Amino acid sequence: MKRLVSWLAAILVVFSLVGCSSSTTSGTSDGKEKEKDKKLTTVSVGYMPNYASLNSIVAGMKTGTFKEQGIEVKLVEFADGPTIIAALESGSIDVGYIGPGAHVLPIQGQAEIFAFSQLGNADEVIGNVKKGVKTIQDLKGKTIAVATGTSSEQILTLTLAEAGLTTKDVKLMNMDASAIVTAMISGSVDAVATWSPNTNAIKKEMGDDVVMLSNNKRYADKSPSIASWVVKPGYADQNKDLLEKFTRGLFKGMDYRTDHLDEVAKWVAEEIAVDPKSVLDQTGDGEWITTAELVKRIDDGTLEAYYQKQQENFVEAGRLKKEEMRPVSEYVLFDNMKKAAQ
Amino acid sequence: MLLILMVFLIISSIMVVIVKRNKESFYLFGLCISLAVMLTGILLYIAKKGGISRELQTFFFFNSEIKLRIQYFQITLDNLGLMIAIGRYLFPLFLILLAFHYSLLPWLARNYWVKRLAFCLPIFLICIYHPVVFRLLTQNHEEWKQVITIVTNGLLGGYILVSILLLIIEAYSIQMKYFQQKFILIISFILSLSLLYLLYFGQDPSQVYQLYSYRNGIYYLDSVLSVPAYLLIVVVNVILAIIGSVSLIKYTHDQFETSREEITIQRKFEAISTGTSVFVHSIKNQLLANRVIFKRIHCSMQNEVDLEKLKDHIHTLSRQNENILQRIEELYRSVKTNVVHLxxxxxxxxxxxxxxxxxxxxxxxxxxxxxxxxxxxxxxxxxxxxxxxxxxxxxxxxxxxxxxxxxxxxxxxxxxxxxxxxxxxxxxxxxxxxxxxxxxxxxxxxxxxxxxxxxxxxxxxxxxxxxxxxxxxxxxxxxxxxxxxxxxxxxxxxxx
The missing domain is CATH 3.30.565.10 (Histidine kinase-like ATPase, C-terminal domain)
Known part of the structure; x- marks a missing residue:
């Protein structure tokens, strides 16, 4: 027994040394690179694995717009916006991308929006024809998979409202974005509310057995589907210069993206290790504007109107109390955007 | 790696249960299973929600293919949260039951109700943390969420502290060095499992089905430790699991052998004493009967010799003697290992x-x-x-x-x-x-x-x-x- 213990102790020491040496080795091999980039400040960025979330960032990384600003981008993948905001709060990332559904949290003071990303058209409600869901009205009494707190919940609320229904008229199954796909394909649910590329995956797998019941375009006039870049409250004040530089790098990437949609799609596919075609299919998921267009919308008040309308929609959907509404300028940092655009 | 550790823990605990079907191995099995359930739930959550570095992702899931399979596993967030809660609240229960089992404190042995009482809190907490119940309790009382979290952590911490104290006291109080060494190896394994449990102890499972229910961050998705530190913990756990399981089997085997030896000795002693008693009693009776006959012969020799009576007495003595010889022959034949020729x-x-x-x-x-x-x-x-x-x-x-x-x-x-x-x-x-x-x-x-x-x-x-x-x-x-x-x-x- 004593011999066994000594052997195991020896193995333990070897493992520990291997553990230590592996980290040391990687440090040495990256040494020259680090020496070269020693003035770069690392910014951890929370993203979702889709084109809309990654295009500007990846374009900036590939074209060197962040490095020009002295920034090294470190990407961290998340499934949805609310999780990204929670991660900002816990300090594991510095900035993050959120879809429309998670915007209720910045309004409630849990994050600040430092850059507008795009008006999206990625969210859809999809019905399973074989389960008798062919129209919005068929949703009554059906089981629907949804990721609560995200744009998935938002598009579902709008869709149900159009049919004169509420969430009490259906059976909701709260799932993460990936499980929603599995649930739909396996026939465990009758309909789903989710976003691209999950929507594409479902349609590709189920073909004519599914039908798109609604998408963001359908409600564009009354509910702008805004995606934004956020930081935790107070971060912008403490890191004003850094945030401005980051935003500048992001906007330059955004401009490159607008002119090179397909090329950036390939870069995104490479980054998240998926089939390039599946990312190319997502290039229609949003309205890809340039920095100049963004500044124009800030100046004429269009952007502020989007966010204002978004607050009203949240109140209407019951996700935000009326007393929680506040001036858009309190949580959307227009100044940062304008300075970065200069 | 973490996946392998969990599979390893489950297999080794099942093996311990198979080899030694006693309470002790059952509690250890419960301990490993509850930890595995909790960690599997957390890994599922991490795979689904992301938020960890590529290195840690590789450490947790080996490669992106396995991660994707886990990520697309169909489970509602309610069930996932409940799964983590069940593992989280059963682990301290099995830990304290194991500590009670090992402890020889007279107070614990006398008060059997303490063991039964230990079941109440974890079962109560599992009920509270059922998503439906939790939502009902906290829907209109935000402050309750914090209260429940703090009280729960305090109580679970108490369970773990008491368990560890009892195990240490027991290790210290074992007099025989051989048994003490074996016991220390067993509790080292138990403590290493507890360390793994404590990595995610501060987190509340309700965050899975009520993300953003309170300002508690997303600790499950945070890198608690660096990859080398995780690796070290896993290796230590695997080593201690091997040593602990072997020690547990050996420890109980030694105790079992000792008690079996005692039973064998006791049985042999009982058989020998019964045999001796029967043999002595029987021979004594026969000899007493012979003494009576001898007395009669002696009496008849003192007076006029009656040859007929004397012949009778001698005949009786001879018959008795043959009888004793026959009985002894039968006994000898019975107890002697018979060699049969088939x-x-x-x-x-x-x-x-x-x-x-x-x-x-x-x-x-x-x-x-x-x-x-x-x-x-x-x-x-x-x-x-x-x-x-x-x-x-x-x-x-x-x-x-x-x-x-x-x-x-x-x-x-x-x-x-x-x-x-x-x-x-x-x-x-x-x-x-x-x-x-x-x-x-x-x-x-x-x-x-x-x-x-x-x-x-x-x-x-x-x-x-x-x-x-x-x-x-x-x-x-x-x-x-x-x-x-x-x-x-x-x-x-x-x-x-």
């Missing part, structure tokens, strides 16, 4: 030999004989016929007690089945009671007069039948009689 023997020869001996003892008694087969068997004729003779005499003694002599019937039947040649000895005697039935094969057990019978008969029969690779079975009903079956393997070598 050769093909016709079954009727064995039965006839037994009947011959039987009729020497009981010349006027009848035995009904039915020899359905005349096949050969592999047997030691002398020993086997002696064994059958024993069964026949037992049967005769059982019917001797009957008032109605016409009812008295002893029979011997022989027949073949597919596997056995069966010798059936049946009587219509007084039968054997249930309590008695359990002891009839014990050496020196007898319900008859110990002067004439030393209770070695059936023990001898059983030994001989076993030596013939056979079985001895019996059926009996009190007041109706008994049947003994000698089952001997069919002799395949013989073809008619």
């Amino acid at each position: 050769i093909p023997v016709p079954l009727p020869d064995v039965i006839n030999s037994s009947l011959e001996r039987f009729h020497q003892k009981y010349p006027d008694k009848q035995v009904e004989v039915q020899l359905m087969v005349s096949s050969m068997i592999l047997a030691d004729k002398v020993h086997l016929s002696e064994a059958i003779y024993n069964l026949l005499t037992n049967a005769q003694e059982a019917v001797n007690g009957l008032e109605d002599r016409e009812e008295a019937k002893v029979s011997v039947h022989c027949y073949n089945t597919s596997q056995y040649t069966i010798i059936e000895v049946k009587d219509s005697g007084i039968g054997i009671g249930k309590k008695e039935a359990k002891r009839i094969f014990e050496p020196f057990y007898s319900n008859k007069n110990t002067n004439q019978n030393w209770g070695m008969g059936l023990h001898y029969v059983r030994t001989i039948v076993k030596e013939h690779f056979g079985n001895l079975r019996f059926e009996s009903e009190e007041g109706k009689g008994s049947t003994f079956y000698v089952l001997l393997p069919n002799f395949k070598g013989y073809k008619k």
